[in-house]
Amino acid sequence: xxxxxxxxxxxxxxxxxxxxxxxxxxxxxxxxxxxxxxxxxxxxxxxxxxxxxxxxxxxxxxxxxxxxxxxxxxxxxxxxxxxxxxxxxxxxxxxxxxxxxxxxxxxxxxxxxxxxxxxxxxxxxxxxxxxxxxxxxxxxxxxxxxxxxxxxxxxxxxxxxxxxxxxxxxxxxxxxxxxxxxxxxxxxxxxxxxxxxxxxxxxxxxxxxxxxxxxxxxxxxxxxxxxxxxxxxxxxxxxxxxxxxxxxxxxxxxxxxxxxxxxxxxxxxxxxxxxxxxxxxxxxxxxxxxxxxxxxxxxxxxxxxxxxxxxxxxxxxxxxxxxxxxxxxxxxxxxxxxxxxxxxxxxxxxxxxxxxxxxxxxxxxxxx
Numbered sequence: 001x002x003x004x005x006x007x008x009x010x011x012x013x014x015x016x017x018x019x020x021x022x023x024x025x026x027x028x029x030x031x032x033x034x035x036x037x038x039x040x041x042x043x044x045x046x047x048x049x050x051x052x053x054x055x056x057x058x059x060x061x062x063x064x065x066x067x068x069x070x071x072x073x074x075x076x077x078x079x080x081x082x083x084x085x086x087x088x089x090x091x092x093x094x095x096x097x098x099x100x101x102x103x104x105x106x107x108x109x110x111x112x113x114x115x116x117x118x119x120x121x122x123x124x125x126x127x128x129x130x131x132x133x134x135x136x137x138x139x140x141x142x143x144x145x146x147x148x149x150x151x152x153x154x155x156x157x158x159x160x161x162x163x164x165x166x167x168x169x170x171x172x173x174x175x176x177x178x179x180x181x182x183x184x185x186x187x188x189x190x191x192x193x194x195x196x197x198x199x200x201x202x203x204x205x206x207x208x209x210x211x212x213x214x215x216x217x218x219x220x221x222x223x224x225x226x227x228x229x230x231x232x233x234x235x236x237x238x239x240x241x242x243x244x245x246x247x248x249x250x251x252x253x254x255x256x257x258x259x260x261x262x263x264x265x266x267x268x269x270x271x272x273x274x275x276x277x278x279x280x281x282x283x284x285x286x287x288x289x290x291x292x293x294x295x296x297x298x299x300x301x302x303x304x305x306x307x308x309x310x311x312x313x314x315x316x317x318x319x320x321x322x323x324x325x326x327x328x329x330x331x332x333x334x335x336x337x338x339x340x341x342x343x344x345x346x347x348x349x350x351x352x353x354x355x356x357x358x359x360x361x362x363x364x365x366x367x368x
Contacts, residue, residue, distance in 0.1 A: 002070045005052035013066070017057065024053040029109070108135065110240040111230040117214060119251040123283050123308055125216035129209055130244060135231035136206045138198035143232075145202040146191030153192050155184035162188035203232050212244050217259070217311035220248040253281045259318030261307040264325050267291055272326045280322050282306050289322060297326040 006013055009023040031046040055061050055073065064072045113132040121128075137143040146152050154160040158181035165178060180186030194200030210229060218224075223243045230240025254261045265280050275293035279286045282303070289301050300321050307318030332340065 002051075003048065005055045005065060008048055008052040009056065011056075015056075020053065020056045024049060024057075106234045107237045108231040108233040108240040110243060112243040112245060114245045114247060115212060115214070116247045116249060118249055119254060119256070120283060121214060122218050122220075122246075122248050123216060126214045128212055128214060130212050131207060131209045132242075133205055134208050134242075135203050136208065137232045138195060138202055138204045140197040141191075141195035141202060143202040144191070145195055145198065145200040147193040147195050150191060150193040152189050155181060155188055155190050157181055157183040158188065160188040162186040202234070210242070214246065215311060217309035217313075218246055218248075219256070219258075219311070220246065222246050254283075256308065257321075259308045259310050261318065261320045263320060263322050265289070265291075265301070265322050266325050266327050267295065268327050268329060270329075272296075272324065280320075282320055291324065295324055295326070297324065299324045 006015070009015075009020060009027060011019055011023045015023070027049045028046065031042050031049065055065050061073060068075075111132060111134050113130050115128060115130050117126060117128070138145075141148060144152060155162070158164055162181055162184060163178050163186065164181050181188075184190045191200055195202070198204045210226070212224060212226070214224065223245050226242040226244065228239045229242035232239050248256075254263055256262075261283070263280060265278065267276070267278065271278070272291060272295045273293065275295070276291045277288055278291055280289050280301075280303075281287075283306070287303065287306070289303070291301070300323055303320040303322065305317045306320035310316040310318065329336070
């Protein structure tokens with residue numbers, strides 16, 4: 001039984017044309033045969049995705065499908081059919097251009113990997129290892145697809161041209177086009193004895209470990225591009241690039257706000273009233289701050305240059321904003337209660353007067 005087209009592409013039933021196209025392209029990249037040579041189901045998965053895209057990208061087909069499902073398309077002769085394609089590469093050509101003509105060896109695809117780091121590593125910079133699965137040149141045959149010591153012959157099917165003329169049924173009707181030879185893959189030559197390691201493909205999926213230099217000041221969600229370290233190209237063509245997606249772990253003491261850091265300092269109410277010198281955490285270790293007498297809850301003490309480095313701006317740093325949290329004492333002893341009662345009885349209107357009105361405080365708090 002065919003799966004729901006919306007489920008296949010991972011989109012909602014209210015998805016628009018651009019969302020459907022974006023979802024299909026993302027799925028197609030994940031199912032590319034160069035990346036999934038080890039997955040025998042990759043071709044069927046792509047055909048399923050292509051069928052879902054053909055249904056949902058055509059307004060008339062989609063309307064029929066939404067009302068009657070796959071059966072409605074079949075009974076009306078509107079069901080997509082990809083049986084005329086010789087290979088998954090032909091399918092990719094139909095959807096993403098190329099018409100099957102290779103035009104020389106194809107460059108490798110880009111690859112991506114995630115790297116999780118601490119806030120301290122983001123602040124100081126780091127050199128870390130990442131591991132990923134990538135398509136690489138076969139080490140045994142050095143990329144030519146032939147078992148070492150065996151010859152490479154001219155392809156008999158295409159007479160060395162690498163291309164064939166074919167008429168295919170496509171989602172857009174009958175199309176006559178030049179396609180890559182299905183025997184030699186467009187190379188015009190084939191090894192008489194395919195490499196035992198890569199089965200003649202010249203490339204293989206390997207687990208690769210790379211050292212990544214993380215620059216100081218990098219933020220969560222940013223990417224580092226490493227040229228030429230993605231998937232290998234065909235027949236000596238350049239490799240794609242590697243994108244390293246950075247994820248910065250949450251810190252127990254700081255919240256990052258662009259290049260600034262924000263921390264909270266708990267100050268007992270008596271010390272907030274009297275003033276005190278207290279320690280606050282920084283990325284470089286504890287630092288002393290002056291809490292002025294009469295400091296109010298939510299006031300901010302700014303430590304200039306104690307935040308995060310500004311990415312690729314040597315010597316520049318953000319600030320550390322310390323928000324004062326005035327803590328009211330609990331579980332008082334008898335002596336403490338007596339002292340507080342004496343204090344409460346001595347407080348006058350003058351002690352409570354503020355330079356800022358309650359309305360102004362409310363506006364500042366709500367940022368209106």
